[in-house]
Amino acid sequence: MKKLLxxxxxLAACFAAGAQDFDTYFEDATLRLDYVLCGGxxxxxxxxxxxxxxxxxxxxxxHMDELLLEGNGQIRLRSLDDGKVLYAxxxxxxxxxxxxxxxxxxxxxxxxxxxQVPFPKEKVEVEVTLTNARREVCATLRHVIDPAxxxxxxxxxxxxxxxxxxxxxxLEKAIDIVIVAEGYTAEEKAKFFSDARRLEEGVFSHEPFAxxxxxxxxxxxxxxxxxxxxxxxxxxxxxxxxxxxxYDTFYSDRYLTTSSMQKLYDLxxxxxxxxxxxxxxxxxxxxxxxxxxxxxxxSNHPTANIVLVHEFGHSFAGLADEYAYDxxxxxxxxxxxxxxxxxxxxxxFASKWEDMLEPGTPVPTPVDQLEQRRDIRRIWxxxxxxxxxxxxxxxxxxxxxxxxxxGVFRPVQECRMRMNECEHFCPVCSRAIQRTIDFxxx
Ligand SMILES: [Zn+2]
Numbered sequence: 001m002k003k004l005l006x007x008x009x010x011l012a013a014c015f016a017a018g019a020q021d022f023d024t025y026f027e028d029a030t031l032r033l034d035y036v037l038c039g040g041x042x043x044x045x046x047x048x049x050x051x052x053x054x055x056x057x058x059x060x061x062x063h064m065d066e067l068l069l070e071g072n073g074q075i076r077l078r079s080l081d082d083g084k085v086l087y088a089x090x091x092x093x094x095x096x097x098x099x100x101x102x103x104x105x106x107x108x109x110x111x112x113x114x115x116q117v118p119f120p121k122e123k124v125e126v127e128v129t130l131t132n133a134r135r136e137v138c139a140t141l142r143h144v145i146d147p148a149x150x151x152x153x154x155x156x157x158x159x160x161x162x163x164x165x166x167x168x169x170x171l172e173k174a175i176d177i178v179i180v181a182e183g184y185t186a187e188e189k190a191k192f193f194s195d196a197r198r199l200e201e202g203v204f205s206h207e208p209f210a211x212x213x214x215x216x217x218x219x220x221x222x223x224x225x226x227x228x229x230x231x232x233x234x235x236x237x238x239x240x241x242x243x244x245x246x247y248d249t250f251y252s253d254r255y256l257t258t259s260s261m262q263k264l265y266d267l268x269x270x271x272x273x274x275x276x277x278x279x280x281x282x283x284x285x286x287x288x289x290x291x292x293x294x295x296x297x298x299s300n301h302p303t304a305n306i307v308l309v310h311e312f313g314h315s316f317a318g319l320a321d322e323y324a325y326d327x328x329x330x331x332x333x334x335x336x337x338x339x340x341x342x343x344x345x346x347x348x349f350a351s352k353w354e355d356m357l358e359p360g361t362p363v364p365t366p367v368d369q370l371e372q373r374r375d376i377r378r379i380w381x382x383x384x385x386x387x388x389x390x391x392x393x394x395x396x397x398x399x400x401x402x403x404x405x406x407g408v409f410r411p412v413q414e415c416r417m418r419m420n421e422c423e424h425f426c427p428v429c430s431r432a433i434q435r436t437i438d439f440x441x442x
Contacts, residue, residue, distance in 0.1 A: 022061040022118065025079075025086045029119035030054045030272075031145065032155070033075075034262055035128060037095040037111045039139075041104040044095070046128045046141035052153040057118050058176040058272035060440050064088075064118075068439045069318040070339035071291055072096045073130040075115050080123050080144070087117055092291035092318075094249075094257055096130065101250045112261040113293075116274075120147050134336055158269035163193055165200045165218040171272055175440045178273035179220040180264065182243045182296075183281035185228045195299040196220035196279055202305030203312055206416070208430050208437075215441045223267040230256065230282035230298070242267055245280050245296060254286035256296050264294070274440070275316055277308070289314030306420050313417055317341070317436045319429050322410040322418035324400035332408055341432040342417060343401045344409050353411050353428045356395045364409060365396030371413040380414075380421035388414075388422075395427055 034049040064087050067074065071090030078085055095111035098104055117126075123146045130139040145152075168174045179200065181192040197220075204213045227239030231246035234253060238246070243264050249255035258264060258278065268276065276294050283300040289311030297308040313319040320340035332338050337348040344352045346363070357363075370376065370387060380388070391413040401410035401418075410418065411428035425433065 021064055021086065025121060026057065026118035027121055027147075028055070028057050030057050030059075031117050031119045031147075031152070032265060033115045033117065033126065033145075034265075035113045035115070035141070037093060037113055037130070037139075038108065039095075039099070040106075040108045041099055043108075044099070044130055044139040046130065046139050048126075048141060048143050050153065051145060051149070051151075052155050053119060054155045054270045054272075056171060056270075056272050058171055058274050059116065059118060060274075061172060062442070063439055066439075068436060069291070069341065070131070070135065071318065073128065075117065076127045076129075077117055077120060077145075078125045078127065080125055083125075086120070086124065089115070089117070089292065090318075091115070091293055093130075093293060094259070094290055097290070098250060103250075111259060114261045114265045120145065122147065133333055135339065155270055158267070160267060160269060160271075161189065161222045162271050163220050165197055165220050166204070166213070166216065168214040168216045171217070173215075173441060174217045175215055175275070175437065176273045177216060177218045177275045177277060178268055178271055179218065179277045179279050180243065180267055181220075181222045181225070181281070182245050182258075182278050183225050183227065183229050183239060183241045184222070185226070186224050188228060188281060189222050189224075192222055192279065192281070193220055195281070199277075199279065199297065199299070199305060199308055203309045205305075206309045207424065208434050209309070212434070212437050215437050219271055219273070221268055221271055225281075228281060230280045230284060232284065243278055245278060247284065247286055249288065255288055256280060256286040256298065257288045257290075258294070258296065261294070275312075277312070287311045291315055291318045303420050306416070310416055310420070313425070313429065313433070317429070317433045319417050319432060320402045322401045322412075322415050322426075324403060324405040324408075332402065332404065334407065338402065338408070340402070341435075342411055342415075342426070342429050344397070345407060346397070346409060349397070353395060353431075356411075356427060356431075357397070358395070361396050363397045364399050367398055367413055376414075377419055377421050380419075392422055392424055392426055 032052045036047045065085040067090045072092040074090045077087040127142045132138040179196045184192040223242035225241040231238045233248040243258045244260040245258040249257040278296045285301045287307045288296045295311045295315040320343040397409045401408045412426035414422040415426035
């Protein structure tokens with residue numbers, strides 16, 4: 001109950017300001033705030049590093065003070081006069097994922113994080129909070145930003161070539177995605193733009209992105225790398241690349257990430273964006289997606305398209321993995337409802353997809369015989385369409401999700417967020433993506 005009240009209080013506080021507030025409180029410009037998140041398995045702190053400014057604001061101009069999802073942390077801008085929340089956003093971080101691996105009990109580490117917020121007209125208090133697995137606030141930093149501060153760096157065009165891959169609407173209305181080149185040499189510029197176009201088409205061939213294509217703009221920024229390809233630590237292969245991405249993050253071979261968030265933002269420069277996809281020039285399998293932070297994708301693996309849309313599900317819509325292997329730690333303690341829209345511990349199921357269950361659906365819902373087959377992934381493409389549809393579309397409460405074989409439940413038997421072979425998002429994930437698009441655009 002305490003958790004519910006906490007979540008409700010956050011949302012209630014967020015509804016205090018109105019949609020007309022953008023022009024009252026903000027310039028048409030972006031304030032980039034750089035932080036370092038530090039700590040170990042059981043401790044964490046947020047430190048402010050620097051601020052910078054670019055012209056134009058690509059983010060939402062409505063629901064300014066609301067959070068659609070809680071994330072594993074939040075950033076808020078408050079009026080110094082009355083404490084009113086002027087802007088809020090939620091996010092997850094690589095740092096918090098790292099906190100659940102054994103290394104975090106042995107060493108204290110620091111991770112870069114960059115946030116973009118609308119540029120305030122008056123002094124504001126910025127608050128950054130991190131929450132733990134129990135959804136309790138475990139670290140808070142508050143500081144004041146004075147828009148007249150001469151040390152807010154002005155960012156100028158860095159000269160990196162940028163093309164528009166897809167234009168669905170104006171900067172103010174559409175959701176702006178930027179695709180950044182990683183591991184492409186100067187000679188591979190044309191390949192990058194070609195890869196970016198192909199993968200953009202791949203993402204937007206999936207519903208519900210396909211039917212909402214007009215709500216997005218997609219740009220591609222070429223950043224030159226000295227070395228071609230991806231760094232693969234377990235093979236001793238390191239390349240000098242634009243964004244310093246590498247496989248083997250947390251010693252997981254296919255987990256492709258970067259710790260160089262400031263470098264990434266510097267390469268994007270003045271190109272307006274709300275969501276960033278780093279496209280890594282490699283045929284190797286892998287990727288990564290962190291909610292409201294970054295999506296990282298391989299360019300040329302045969303499954304590149306479908307891995308990218310899965311990872312974008314994480315970073316854009318806050319979707320959890322619906323599979324139950326790869327235990328990264330006990331992210332959902334007993335009695336805690338995850339904030340991710342597509343998994344539940346049944347602690348607060350009414351806040352999830354209870355309204356989408358057919359009357360009489362047993363909870364938990366037993367999986368059918370096909371789903372129990374160990375070779376389900378191998379035989380998926382040979383199954384009759386009606387079987388695939390049943391496994392993908394019949395909404396229930398199936399045990400095993402988010403790396404936990406027991407105690408965490410998913411909405412369907414198979415989904416794009418569970419296995420690559422499954423072609424479509426399930427109805428619950430689709431609704432979550434639709435709601436995210438609506439939140440940014442309506
Ligand atoms: Zn799903």
